[in-house]
Amino acid sequence: MLEIKNLHANVDGREILKGLDLTLPTGEVHAIMGPNGSGKSTLAYVLAGKEDYEVTEGSITWNGKDLLDLDPSARAATGVFLAFQYPMEIPGVATMTFLRSAVNAVRKARGEDELSTPDFMRLVKEKAKGLKIDAEMLRRPLNVGFSGGEKKRNEILQMALLEPSLCVLDETDSGLDIDALRIVADGVNALRSKERSMLVITHYQRLLDYIVPDKVHVLSKGRVARSGGPELALELEKTGYAEFGGEATAA
Amino acid sequence: MDLSVQQFRSKAEQDYLDLYTKAEKALPGAGNPFVAALRADAIKAYGRLGLPHRRIEAWKYTDLRARIDEVHPLVTALGIPVSDEALEAALGSAIAAFPAYRIVIVEGELRVDLSDMSGLREAGVEVSSLSHLLEMPPEWLKAALGQVNPREDDAVLALNTALMTGGVALRLPEGLTLGKPIHLVHLDGTGEAASTFTRNVIAAEAGASATVLESYGSLGMTGLQRNAVTEIKIGDKAAINHIKIQREAPETIHLNVWLAALGADARYNGFQLSTGAALARNQVYVAFNGEGSSADISGACLGRDRQHCDTTLVVEHRVPACDSRELFKVVLDDEARGIFQGKVIVSPDAQKTDGKQMAQALLLSETAEFDSKPELEIFADDVVCGHGATSGQIDEDLLFYLESRGLPEPEARAMLIQAFVGEAFEVVDDEALREAFNAASAAWLGVEAG
Ligand SMILES: Nc1ncnc2c1ncn2[C@@H]1O[C@H](COP(=O)(O)OP(=O)(O)OP(=O)(O)O)[C@@H](O)[C@H]1O
Ligand SMILES: [Mg+2]
Numbered sequence: 001m002l003e004i005k006n007l008h009a010n011v012d013g014r015e016i017l018k019g020l021d022l023t024l025p026t027g028e029v030h031a032i033m034g035p036n037g038s039g040k041s042t043l044a045y046v047l048a049g050k051e052d053y054e055v056t057e058g059s060i061t062w063n064g065k066d067l068l069d070l071d072p073s074a075r076a077a078t079g080v081f082l083a084f085q086y087p088m089e090i091p092g093v094a095t096m097t098f099l100r101s102a103v104n105a106v107r108k109a110r111g112e113d114e115l116s117t118p119d120f121m122r123l124v125k126e127k128a129k130g131l132k133i134d135a136e137m138l139r140r141p142l143n144v145g146f147s148g149g150e151k152k153r154n155e156i157l158q159m160a161l162l163e164p165s166l167c168v169l170d171e172t173d174s175g176l177d178i179d180a181l182r183i184v185a186d187g188v189n190a191l192r193s194k195e196r197s198m199l200v201i202t203h204y205q206r207l208l209d210y211i212v213p214d215k216v217h218v219l220s221k222g223r224v225a226r227s228g229g230p231e232l233a234l235e236l237e238k239t240g241y242a243e244f245g246g247e248a249t250a251a
Numbered sequence: 252m253d254l255s256v257q258q259f260r261s262k263a264e265q266d267y268l269d270l271y272t273k274a275e276k277a278l279p280g281a282g283n284p285f286v287a288a289l290r291a292d293a294i295k296a297y298g299r300l301g302l303p304h305r306r307i308e309a310w311k312y313t314d315l316r317a318r319i320d321e322v323h324p325l326v327t328a329l330g331i332p333v334s335d336e337a338l339e340a341a342l343g344s345a346i347a348a349f350p351a352y353r354i355v356i357v358e359g360e361l362r363v364d365l366s367d368m369s370g371l372r373e374a375g376v377e378v379s380s381l382s383h384l385l386e387m388p389p390e391w392l393k394a395a396l397g398q399v400n401p402r403e404d405d406a407v408l409a410l411n412t413a414l415m416t417g418g419v420a421l422r423l424p425e426g427l428t429l430g431k432p433i434h435l436v437h438l439d440g441t442g443e444a445a446s447t448f449t450r451n452v453i454a455a456e457a458g459a460s461a462t463v464l465e466s467y468g469s470l471g472m473t474g475l476q477r478n479a480v481t482e483i484k485i486g487d488k489a490a491i492n493h494i495k496i497q498r499e500a501p502e503t504i505h506l507n508v509w510l511a512a513l514g515a516d517a518r519y520n521g522f523q524l525s526t527g528a529a530l531a532r533n534q535v536y537v538a539f540n541g542e543g544s545s546a547d548i549s550g551a552c553l554g555r556d557r558q559h560c561d562t563t564l565v566v567e568h569r570v571p572a573c574d575s576r577e578l579f580k581v582v583l584d585d586e587a588r589g590i591f592q593g594k595v596i597v598s599p600d601a602q603k604t605d606g607k608q609m610a611q612a613l614l615l616s617e618t619a620e621f622d623s624k625p626e627l628e629i630f631a632d633d634v635v636c637g638h639g640a641t642s643g644q645i646d647e648d649l650l651f652y653l654e655s656r657g658l659p660e661p662e663a664r665a666m667l668i669q670a671f672v673g674e675a676f677e678v679v680d681d682e683a684l685r686e687a688f689n690a691a692s693a694a695w696l697g698v699e700a701g
Contacts, residue, residue: 048655051647076657088652092670098653101666106657141670158656 148175280385515541
């Protein structure tokens with residue numbers, strides 16, 4: 001279970017998260033919505049442990065473990081995974097090399113044996129196939145020259161390979177065409193399980209048609225302003241964020 | 252009153268002259284008038300030039316007069332035993348095991364017992380120890396030695412010509428394509444601190460093609476003062492890959508000069524990786540003497556502690572329609588200092604020249620320093636030339652991305668640094684060599700090769 005209590009966080013000395021509370025039980029999928037600039041990505045980065053995001057107050061625990069104590073790689077080892085809103089391009093790092101290093105680093109930290117090259121190749125091939133990622137893409141440097149949609153699919157591939165228990169998806173649907181959205185959503189749904197919790201940040205009901213959340217939270221000005229069932233997302237689609245101090249329509 | 256700067260000699264400056272006076276009669280080729288005259292002229296030139304210092308533009312960042320206090324005696328070849336393990340420790344396992352015709356020079360002496368030249372002569376290559384050939388230099392050597400791309404103003408080169416004792420002379424006959432690379436291994440000894448002057452001369456006749464790797468390592472001697480020169484003459488339509496890896500002991504002073512000249516429709520791929528020595532000055536002079544040729548001279552320098560690594564290039568486009576490319580990557584930690592000076596000269600006749608140069612540094616500490624000085628001297632009007640230099644730190648956002656995927660920080664950092672230098676390795680055609688360079692940079696970073 002993820003428990004966020006009274007979380008305050010600063011970026012560049014400016015307070016962005018202002019007393020955020022959120023509980024995500026194990027096995028559930030929660031959606032996070034909210035106007036641009038309300039702090040959704042900030043929350044995602046704080047969960048993953050980005051250095052320049054300074055937590056000034058409050059706590060985050062994952063299955064009773066204090067996440068704030070851990071550096072980003074240790075968080076990954078305990079099961080935290082962030083699918084980035086804007087995945088990084090890293091020239092000179094081959095996608096395959098990167099995937100393999102990541103998988104083995106996480107396995108090592110979890111006390112598992114490293115995968116042999118053939119086993120790893122088999123695993124990647126299988127997962128990539130489900131996401132319609134072709135082998136040619138994996139031979140390129142990490143995310144370099146990938147289209148927006150390819151980058152997002154690559155994020156989900158990493159998620160599938162690293163087998164996290166807490167998945168945070170930051171606008172994984174943005175930039176996807178209708179077919180890709182379906183592929184990605186299927187990929188995410190395939191990972192849904194009793195042991196795995198997910199925070200799905202999105203602006204659109206469209207994604208939530210595929211990935212039906214157990215709960216929806218609306219973030220506004222750095223706090224959870226409202227929580228409800230899946231119907232809350234439908235309501236927001238009609239009314240926009242006006243009542244939360246955002247612009248009149250959802251972004 | 253015109254008091255020449257050379258009136259005053261530093262101790263080291265005088266030491267070099269004394270070294271010559273003492274060794275003159277015993278140097279290889281002393282009895283040969285051609286060689287003796289070459290040496291005498293060179294020491295005279297050195298006497299006039301003195302040791303380079305910071306008031307000489309090309310040596311602004313590398314002041315040899317200030318850095319060299321005294322000169323160690325000439326190395327004596329004792330024929331010390333060198334085990335496979337010692338060789339591997341000196342060169343790194345990937346380079347030591349690199350499949351090639353191997354010619355090993357220890358303490359300035361060519362060691363047949365450590366070399367593996369079988370098949371090289373049969374393939375048509377003329378190969379000898381330079382000191383042996385100097386006793387009675389054949390015509391081709393006379394035409395090459397000091398003649399490939401002469402520099403009147405270089406004291407390091409002048410000292411080498413005056414004192415050259417070891418090295419290899421290679422001649423690749425017309426049209427020869429050598430399938431297997433030639434690896435020239437240069438190792439110091441294990442005795443007292445010494446200075447050594449090695450010289451390689453490579454003449455690739457028309458249409459010849461080969462890969463020559465030079466490696467420089469230490470068997471243990473501290474305080475080696477190395478002066479190493481390679482002259483390489485690339486005939487019409489010849490294609491040469493010329494690669495160097497330097498990983499000498501931390502106290503070494505490594506002074507290196509490459510002199511290359513290309514005929515028409517020739518190709519020269521030069522690459523240097525430096526990770527060793529306290530001070531390394533790598534000078535590369537390339538001249539285009541025939542139309543339609545191209546040269547790619549790239550490299551990487553990885554430095555830490557107080558290492559000083561200087562790469563100075565001069566590319567002369569003397570004739571039309573030649574291309575030159577340079578890409579240098581520099582990674583500096585602690586108080587290391589990196590220098591890149593690249594000069595491209597385009598003569599009035601050299602229309603249709605295409606010359607591009609780029610130097611990029613990655614600074615891993617606040618106290619590391621990178622200086623770059625690109626220079627274009629263009630006297631022709633129909634040319635495309637450009638240069639650039641950048642200097643920056645590790646991108647924290649990229650680092651976070653890797654860490655968030657479970658890579659511990661040191662590994663994530665190493666991966667980014669390898670990616671940065673790796674771009675320069677891409678110019679190396681030979682995949683095994685590229686892998687060896689990746690392994691060498693991984694070893695420098697203290698991680699396994701990715
Ligand atoms: N590095 C930074 N420096 C300064 N301000 C920042 C930084 N990162 C985020 N912010 C600010 O924090 C606020 C919240 O940003 P955040 O990216 O979390 O919003 P978001 O809810 O994800 O918005 P969107 O829907 O547009 O993705 C914004 O006002 C943003 O400008
Ligand atoms: Mg966002």
